[in-house]
Amino acid sequence: MAEWTTDSNACFNISLVRAQEDQKALAEEESYVFNPAFTYPIFGEDEKIYGYNGLTIDMRLASGSLRQYLSIKWDQKLKADTVDDVEKTLSECIPPDEEAFKAHVEEDATAFKPMGEKMYTYTRRSPASQGKGKGVSSALELDSESEDTLVFEVYHATWDTPGFREYHRRMQLFILLYIEAGSYIQEDEEAWEFVVLYEKRKRRDGSGLSTYHFIGYSSLYNFYYYPEKTRLRLSQFVILPPYQRHGHGSELYKAIYQYVLSQPRFGELTVEDPAEAFEDLRDKNDLKMLLGHEQFMKEGFGEDSVSHGGGRVGRPGKALGNKGKGKMGPPVDKGWAEKWRVKMKIAGRQFSRLVEMLIQMRLDPLDVRGLRAYRLQVKERLYRFNFEVLAQLEKEERLEKLEETFQSVREDYTRILGLVR
Numbered sequence: 001m002a003e004w005t006t007d008s009n010a011c012f013n014i015s016l017v018r019a020q021e022d023q024k025a026l027a028e029e030e031s032y033v034f035n036p037a038f039t040y041p042i043f044g045e046d047e048k049i050y051g052y053n054g055l056t057i058d059m060r061l062a063s064g065s066l067r068q069y070l071s072i073k074w075d076q077k078l079k080a081d082t083v084d085d086v087e088k089t090l091s092e093c094i095p096p097d098e099e100a101f102k103a104h105v106e107e108d109a110t111a112f113k114p115m116g117e118k119m120y121t122y123t124r125r126s127p128a129s130q131g132k133g134k135g136v137s138s139a140l141e142l143d144s145e146s147e148d149t150l151v152f153e154v155y156h157a158t159w160d161t162p163g164f165r166e167y168h169r170r171m172q173l174f175i176l177l178y179i180e181a182g183s184y185i186q187e188d189e190e191a192w193e194f195v196v197l198y199e200k201r202k203r204r205d206g207s208g209l210s211t212y213h214f215i216g217y218s219s220l221y222n223f224y225y226y227p228e229k230t231r232l233r234l235s236q237f238v239i240l241p242p243y244q245r246h247g248h249g250s251e252l253y254k255a256i257y258q259y260v261l262s263q264p265r266f267g268e269l270t271v272e273d274p275a276e277a278f279e280d281l282r283d284k285n286d287l288k289m290l291l292g293h294e295q296f297m298k299e300g301f302g303e304d305s306v307s308h309g310g311g312r313v314g315r316p317g318k319a320l321g322n323k324g325k326g327k328m329g330p331p332v333d334k335g336w337a338e339k340w341r342v343k344m345k346i347a348g349r350q351f352s353r354l355v356e357m358l359i360q361m362r363l364d365p366l367d368v369r370g371l372r373a374y375r376l377q378v379k380e381r382l383y384r385f386n387f388e389v390l391a392q393l394e395k396e397e398r399l400e401k402l403e404e405t406f407q408s409v410r411e412d413y414t415r416i417l418g419l420v421r
Helices: 020-024 086-091 098-111 164-171 173-178 248-262 276-291 294-301 334-344 348-362 368-385 395-420
Strands: 005-007 012-017 048-050 056-062 068-073 117-125 149-157 192-202 210-225 229-239 266-271
Touching (some): 117 248, 149 248, 164 192, 210 248
Parallel strands (some): 012 056
Antiparallel strands (some): 210 229
């Protein structure tokens, strides 16, 4: 029976397809063929497909418009009522017309343009330009008009953006395939906003034509925020596998955060049930932002505090000699911290964690008083956050659990600070 059971993740191949002219210009290491992380929303919890031998599911998407083509092939198929009907499961939402798909891909090169309003941009050197003796250049040195430069653009859209609703229906498939427990959102809820990240690549044929290619996106939901503002909740966040581990997720997150800061109607940015990888991404970028904020750092650690612009983290004990001068203490000045939290529009628990990380980063291991004050500060937050569980324990067990959690938190902070260094 085992030979008739197929792993639905392994046999499901996804490819982002570019026009022939653009495909030829790609560097050898640029591959846009990948597999889903999850297929249980489609094929069931076991992520198995029964009844086929040599099954291959080939889903191709035009790299800009995300128009789809589906091909399902197998070497053998059982003739039985219990066989999974893969074609029916997938073909209902993905067209099987290969010729029409090829035409859409070529059309994309000249016709597809991102929908919505451009809100953020950054540049990288093209992989095809590496090895030319030019070395690695910073983003500030790159000429955005050069064929050797890739430009990345983030666009903001809503349901009212012309053409976006249909585009989102194609785009949201990635939520099922790459976010555990992810689900489609309701189109009749007007409170949604979206930010979509694209690669903008200039053709190397001298035509001056630039093509756009989808990288990832995030969905954002508006909530009431007392007394008269809006809380923006980051709900879904996905970067496709070919673009992961290249800093694009950080850039998309920074685009969202800068958007929140720029809009007076927003009072706070929150995140809905973040995955562990996204929590690290968020912590790393939030820390870099605070470290690069000169006024915040001066007030927090005193006027003599060394600037950490660019996200460079100092050594533990760096604040020795600054004790009593800064608002971060320890313990932190709660009124001061709340003032900055509101100003920076960061959710309460997240801001408290960031402050704790910054204090730990600067804490002198020989400062017994400071270490005790820091331990009490962190434990107070942990107790409030876990009150319902801890309140049911006997005092001795409660104290033991708090100490255990505190040590675990410190270890995790050390790991996160290592990401920033």
